[in-house]
Amino acid sequence: MxxxxxxxxxxxxxxxKPPGVLEAMTECLLEYGANPGRGSHGMALKAGRVLLEARQALARLFRVANPNDIIFTLNTTHALNIAIQGSLRPGDHAVATAIEHNSIRRPLEAMRRLRGVDVTYVRTDEAGRLDPSDLAAALKPNTRLVAVAHSSNLLGTVLPVGEIGAITRPRGILLLVDAAQTAGVLDIDVEAMNIDLLAFPGHKGLMGPLGTGGLYIRPGVGLEPLMYGGTGSRSEEPEQPEVRPDKYEAGSPNTVGIAGLGAGVRFVLERSxxxxxxxxxxxxxxxxxxxxxxxxxxxxxxxxxxxxxxxxxxxxxxxxxxxxxxxxxxxxxxxxxxxxxxxxxxxxxxxxxxxxxxxxxxxxxxxxxxxxxxxxxxxxxxxxxx
Ligand SMILES: Cc1ncc(COP(=O)(O)O)c(C=O)c1O
The missing domain is CATH 3.90.1150.10 (Aspartate Aminotransferase, domain 1)
Incomplete structure (x- = not known):
């Protein structure tokens, strides 16, 4: 062309991508491309520090007190699956809205098919506007999870997540927010908005590369992991370690991508x-x-x-x-x-x-x-x- x-x-x-992202990825590959958490030599320690710094930057952005409550994933879809498949059990009810992306709808439909989970999609108007009282009316005694997009990826509508959190939190229902279209472009405060689970892409508003994303899991929320395996920690034990982020980060991480993501998030924080x-x-x-x-x-x-x-x-x-x-x-x-x-x-x-x-x-x-x-x-x- x-x-x-x-x-x-x-x-x-x-x-x-903003200045700094490519440089951070190149530096990782050229200077310290070792496996973090899997060795005590200097290169592995440096790689581990870069992951921690990216987690810290994300924690600042979303007002998360402990960066280890943020786990890295491949994308938003991966994070949503950890949250949905990790929380729903047979006999549960889940609520979503009538404008969800397939990355919420399909895991919920799979849970309906595989675990007999009851799923309700709350209506919106044709522009995607949701009345929180319609969502409140859809809740049942066995509702475990409410999963909503913060913004529709077709209509641009912003859903009233704070108001939804005020409905779910007192009832002990988990609120999962799909921030695919809002992370890095709208203010998200997981405490103020009563968000229990926040799934976000690294590769959109946070300006990192494709192949990055994450999930915030509120302290005390116990999810069954989606994957089990090596974490570089408690290797003598057959069970997945309980400690975060290891519990949800089995296997070698995408250090190169996360180095880029960290630079992207720092750019967002600098610009505001x-x-x-x-x-x-x-x-x-x-x-x-x-x-x-x-x-x-x-x-x-x-x-x-x-x-x-x-x-x-x-x-x-x-x-x-x-x-x-x-x-x-x-x-x-x-x-x-x-x-x-x-x-x-x-x-x-x-x-x-x-x-x-x-x-x-x-x-x-x-x-x-x-x-x-x-x-x-x-x-x-x-x-x-x-
Ligand atoms: C609202 C919404 N949810 C989920 C996704 C999936 O995101 P990812 O490609 O990071 O898995 C998208 C992507 O376009 C989206 O817009």
Missing amino acids: DRPVVYLDNAATSWP IREIAAKERMLTRRLMDGLRNIPGVRILGPEPDEERTAIVSFLLDGADPAETAFRLDREYGIAVRAGYHCAPLAHERAGTLGRGAVRASPGYFNSEADIDALIAAVEELAKRRT
Whole structure:
């Protein structure tokens, strides 16, 4: 391609990565690429320190008192599976919402099939707005888990996690929050929001590489691990050690990726969530305002002045979303994502299940010119269609 790419697919994974991430990964490979926690030589100790520093940075970001309550995973999906499969037992009831990503829905459906878990999806309106009293009404005496996305990856709606936590905590129900679209771009305070389990990607708003993610597990919450194996600790015992993070981190870690993630999180902390959120809000509003002026465009999700993440999904009358995304890429060098976005439930709510939508998701490194390029391209495609 001879034109620079306008990357507007940050909801899938963020790109580019900030300064420091590549350097941290390169340094790991070049200088101390040993296995952390599996030896007492200097290189292994340095690798262990880098993991700890990444955990500490994440703990600062999410206001977690003990960094060892954060475990590293491959991605959000892995973290959600540890939380869901590790907490639900036969006879339990679980609650989610009508806009969940498949990474919550499919593990819950597997638990329904494999363990006879009863699952309820609480309704939202077509923009994904949830009334917490509907969620409260769905709870049963045997509800063990409420699992909700902090933000819909199709609609951009932000769910009232703090209000949900105020409902679940006094009842002793675990609250699992899927922060795939909010970690690093919205303020998350696990204590203030009464979050018991926080699943997050390292590779989106936290600006680390693909293959990184994590799960915060509140002290006292006992989950059965998803995987058992070597931890480099208590090796003489047949049972998985109880101590965190070892209990949930069997096998050699992705030290290179986590070194990059640590640098990404430090960048977020330096810039601050406030600055990142403000930039993304500005770009989102500009995009929504521009698209709204194009005849035949319908934008999904809440209004621009409501709380929203930088996710703008839209349809162009009479145009197939997959073809629109294809033409944006091939003819204009603009990367967006079409289809169902792994969120058929949200498409069902939005009334776009048979068709899908085009999703543009700006990130902190996009410019106003990037947004204007997309608006101009959609304008042209809309004209050519008629
Ligand atoms: C709301 C939501 N949940 C879960 C996921 C899965 O994230 P990961 O790719 O990190 O497993 C995504 C990814 O797009 C998402 O948007």
